[in-house]
Amino acid sequence: MKITLVLLAIITTFLTPIQGLLIIxxxxxxxxxxxxxYVSIKIESIKSFKSHKLFNIVIKLFFYLTTIILAFLVNKYIAGKMLFGIEYLIPKIVTATWSYIELKSLDESSMKLGNKSFWVIFKEMINKLKGMKTDLNELIDDKKEDTK
Structure with missing residues (x-):
């Protein structure tokens, strides 16, 4: 039992620099x-939910977390800790890639419910913010002209 705890502590300490990436x-x-x-139950009722499909979570997590850890090892021992001035760049890129895939999957699930794509909503939000910025700039310019 003590050996297991010591090994777990060593591994945890070793992976501390990428702990946040693994949690994300x-x-x-x-x-x-x-x-x-939720989407599966909402569309096809509770009968569509099969517990054996949940085993895929284990496989997916193992694959994702293992590739992040391997990228960390490559970055630390082969490429050096810093790459282009960014600490642990390779595992950050790998995490961003896997996160994008998961976001895309969330987006597809959302669209199955009839919602707009996240990306369309994001673009609309950016356009609204640009419009607000233009309006604010006009107000500031008008205020400057009034003070002259």
């Missing part, structure tokens, strides 16, 4: 899974 990936997979279950 874990949370993304859990969010996608929970939303996927």
């Amino acid at each position: 990936m874990f949370m993304m997979v859990m969010l996608d899974t929970a939303f996927g279950i």
Whole structure:
């Protein structure tokens, strides 16, 4: 028991620099899974939910987390800790890639419910913010002209 705890402590300490990346990936997979279950039940009723499909979470998490850890090892021992002035760049890129895939999966699940794509909503939000910025700039310019 003590040996197991010591080994677990060593591994945890070793992975501390990428702890946040591993947690982000874990949370993304859990969010996608929970939303996927919700969509499946909403569209096809509770009978569509099969517990044996949940085993895919284990495989997905193992693959994602292992590739992030391997990228960390490559970055630390082969490429050096810093790459282009960014600490642990390779595992950050790998995490961003897997996170994008999970976000895309969330987006597809959302669209199955008849919602707009996240990307369309994001573009509309950016356009509204640009419009607000233009309006604010006009107000500031008008205020400057009034003070002259």
